[in-house]
Structure formats: structure tokens, C-alpha cells
Amino acid sequence: MLNRFVSKVDFNSYEDFIENFRIIVPRNFNFGYDVVDEAAAANPDKIALVWCDDKGGNKVFTFGQLKHFSDKTANFFSSLGIRRGDPVMLVLKRRFEFWFCILALHKIGAIAIPATHLLTPKDIVYRNNAADIKMIVSVSDEIVIRHIEESEAQSPSLSLKILVGGSRDGWLDFNAEIERAPEFFPRPSGDSATSNSDIMLLYFTSGTTGMPKMVQHDFTYPLGHILTAKYWQNVQEDGLHLTVADTGWAKAVWGKIYGQWIAGCAVFVYDYERFEPRKLLDVLVKYGITSFCAPPTIYRFLIKEDLSKYRFNKLTYCAIAGEPLNPEVYAQFLKATGIRLMEGYGQTESTVAIGTFPWLEPKPGSMGKPSPRYDIDLLNDDGKACDVGEEGQIVVRTGKGMPVGMFGGYYRDAELTTAVWHDDIYYTGDMAWRDEDGYYWFVGRADDLIKSSGYRIGPFEVESALIEHPAVIECAITPVPDPLRGQVVKASIVLAKGYIAGEELAHELQAHVKKVTAPYKYPRIIEFVDELPKTISGKIRRVAIREKDEK
Secondary structure (H helix, E strand, O other): OHHHOEOOOOOOOHHHHHHHOOEOOOOOOOHHHHHHHHHHHHOOOOEEEEEEEOOOOEEEEEHHHHHHHHHHHHHHHHHOOOOOOOEEEEEOOOOOHHHHHHHHHHHHOOEEEEOOOOOOHHHHHHHHHHHOOOEEEEEOOHHHHHHHHHHHHHOOOOOEEEEEOOOOOOOEEHHHHHHHOOOOOOOOOHHHOOOOOOEEEEEEOOOOOOOOOEEEEEOOHHHHHHHHHHHHOOOOOOOEEEEOOOOOOHHHHHHOOHHHHHOOOEEEEEEOOOOOHHHHHHHHHHOOOOEEEEOHHHHHHHOOOOHHHOOOOOOOEEEEOOOOOOHHHHHHHHHHHOOOEEEEEEOOOOOEEEEOOOOOOOOOOEEEEEOOOOEEEEEOOOOOEOOOOOOEEEEEEOOOOOOOOOOOOEOOOHHHHHHHEEOOEEEEEEEEEEOOOOOEEEEEEHHHOEEEOOEEEOHHHHHHHHHOOOOEEEEEEEEEEEOOOEEEEEEEEEEOOOOOOOHHHHHHHHHHHHHHOOHHHOOOEEEEOOOOOEOOOOOEOHHHHHHHHHO
16 A cells, blocks of 8 residues: 555665655545555455453454445435535544544545544634534533533534434434445545545644634645654554544544554554553553554653553554653653654644654654655744754745645635745744754744743753653743843642652752753742643643733
8 A cells, every 4th residue: 555655665764765755646635535445445354443442342443344334424424415625523532433434524525623522612613613614523422512512502504413422312323324324435526526635634723822723734634644654653564553642633643544554554542531551551562552652741651650560562663742752751761661762743734744763863852853855944033044053943945845744724814824834934833953963852832932141941941851850740831020130930840749849849959950951941930730731632831821920
């Protein structure tokens, strides 16, 4: 399968990879037909999806079965009037029916809008009206159902509600309906057929400021994740890959469907209500996961467990993304397992843009080097390219061509699109510096940088220093206005069990930061908190801390 979409599969070095990697984009590519159905035709019994939950349930789906269920789902949706270009929201947590639904929407040519189950009625109203959502497919969860129903009065475009795993008045029963739906859904032709430039996927980003942006991706987007899966996560033919992510987040399509299946690797889904590190470790061993990807928060919990009790006989490769990696987490995980954590960087707007690829020796805390076809640069405040060691904003230059998998702009918002993407340069809003070997090091969001006594201080470097101390389980660094220094560094800290907040511990933590990083970076203000404010995707909202302090 992979050979159909890349000019070369195997590479001898990172330099060979950069020079010779090319994605072949077929005309009118449709992932549902050209990958899943083709795989079903070639090898219907090949395992595509392994699912289990925290209650003991488990299921295995082959490509033949995925074709069967996605065709039945497409027929069901079509019978309701869902057509090419219709926006449909999927609120399905980690239910296996998510894969039936998203494949069905791809085959129809409708716009799939994955969403988290944590949305409030206000969040749902905003999304329904911003995208004119026609139908919502929801998991059978009382809170989620109630929030959707409460949004209806203010959502004129919403006309259809479908419930997965249950029945309720006013809702169509998904499981009952696909039982009686026809088994074959022919590929649409003529005006109903999809084209590469059609919008396939829409994500509402959970930014740390402002209302969510609508990131649109076209039908070529899945091909961009060949880079993500095959060459960053290093998935293998007939392997079993687990990415920890709810289906409502873009990280799910980074690690739970597109690139993995193109590369011939099965996807593993662990459906749980509450994250428990020991249960996740049990799953990794029991099911023989071969490659694993998770955000740093997950690894921070895993290294607190006694990893010597677990035999990772099949797990050979681990990737990490979503937030910057603290070097201390890397060191402890490597010591306990012998497995290096391979960091990567990207956004909802892209695929993996910078990564620690298999040919690169990881530098703990570094994102790695640019992906092929991504023309990455760093620009300073004057818009000039940065020198080695100089901090600047990460940009993608698109004058020589767009990487496959880059977004097509923000849906219905040309002004916002132009604000971040103009003169053939896309501005990510993320700050970094580049070392003499070409590795990139994350500093922070452009609007999170602290300027104190003439120094520029990135929150991440101070947070990395603090997280090395055993008392700190989580922290956030923010600026506080100061008449003498302009700004001073403040640390909001969540303590690990067994530690008592107080002046003595605060002094100890300040001394620790002075010891492991430049003394001027230490937090002059420390506040111990029970929890940090976060977006619904789990990212720390430093802006909320700043606003609280200003009040």
C-alpha cells in the first residue's frame, strides 16, 4: 500500500530522507476508497483496528469488516439526506463506531467535524452556528446528550441527532439503523464525487486565547500523515500502534487512522473513562503494542510507576508530542525501559513538521529537525532569519510549494488566515531556537515570553528546571508586572503527594532553578495551587493565570 503513495520507502540517512522523500497524490484521492477499501480487496482478513475498554470489553476489526460497516453507515447517513459538503459533528469519545462514521463521511464527501465530549452547551451552539452543522452523532452519555439537546434551540442548522450505544426519544438509534442498512455503498460519481480540494475534515482548535479557530483540511490530508506514522512514530507493517488521544482531538487522526493504515500497521484503541497509569501499562503489555505515542503528561505519570515490573517484549518505539518534553522525563523513561523518546512538533494546521526521525540521535528536550517538504525557518522580531542560537518564531515558507497535509486556511475566516499566512510564510506563533547541528528547541508561545531586566525568558525552560524536582508534578510559568524589572517570573506549582506547601519549600525550589539553569530565570514568585487552568484539550492556559494576577 505504502509504495503507491511515496516515491521511495526506505532511506539510508536523514539527508537521504530530506532529499528523496516524495508523496504521490492521486487525482481525486479518497481515503475511504483508495486505502481502506483497497486494503479490504487485497487482504480482507488483515487486522486494522483492535479495541478494548476499561470494563473488559474488546473487539477486533479487519479491513474487510471496516469496509462492510463504513458502507452500511454511509448508506444510513445518505438515507437521511447527508450529501457531499454537509458538516457533521462526531462526539464519540473512543467508541469504535467513530471509525465507521468518519470513513462513511469520507466516502460520501461530507465534512467530518470530530469534537470532544467535554463541550458545554455554549461550546456546542458556537460550533453548530460557526460551521452550520447539519447532524450530530453522539455517544450515549447523559451529560453529553443533555448538552446537545440544550443547544438545539439556538442551532437552526442542526436537524439530525444520532445516538451510538443507546436509544432516546428524538434521536435515531445508530446501531439499530446500520443493522438494516444496505451492505454496499458505491463510490459517488459526477457532481457527487469528491475532489482533492474539497474540505474533508474540520477541527475547532482549543487555543489558549480567544474563540476556537476552524482549521480546514482537504482530501489529501491523510497522505501527509505518512510522514507522521511511518517516519516519526516508526510504525511497522503488521505492527500494533497506540496513540493516546480522544477522537475529538487532531492527535487522534495523527495516530489512530490515516498514516498507520497506509503503512500497513494496525491501530489500537484503549477506551477508558479515567486515566490510570497502571492500567495503561497493563494494556501495553497484554496486547503487545509495538509502537506508542503520547503527550508528556502521560509519560510523567508512567515514570512514577515501578516500570521494572513490566516486560515490554514487543514495544520498541515511543514518540512524544503535544507539549514540549522535559529532559528529566526522557532520562527517567530511558533508564527504566531502554527506549528513547522521539519528540515531534506540529499543529492542528499541519502534520509532523519537525521531528526526531529514526536516523537522528535524539537530544532530550529538542523537537528534532524539519520534515521533508516542510521549509522551516525561524524569524526574529524584524522578520529576518535567525542565526544559530537566536530565538525566533517558527515559520513554514510555502513559496516553493505546500507540504501535503498543510491546512487550507481557517474556515470562513479569510482575515484570520491572512493574519498568520501571508507573503508565502505561515507563522505558527511558536518560538524556538536552532543549534549548530540543525536541531530545533521549543521556547514557548510568542505571547507567553517573559521580558525581565532586558532578558527574554521562555516559560518552558523554567518549567523544565522545576519539573526535575521531585516535589513538582506540574507547573506553569507566567510573567507578573514589576516596576523595576518590567516583568518577573512567577511559578504556579502543583505538588506531588507527600510535599507540604510553604516558604521553606518555595526557597528550595528557587535555589533548584538557579542551580540547573541561568540564575536570572528563577521564579521570584511561587504560588502553590491544587490545579492549573487548562483548555478542554488539556493545554495549560497561562493567559488565565495572567488575567487572575492582573485582577
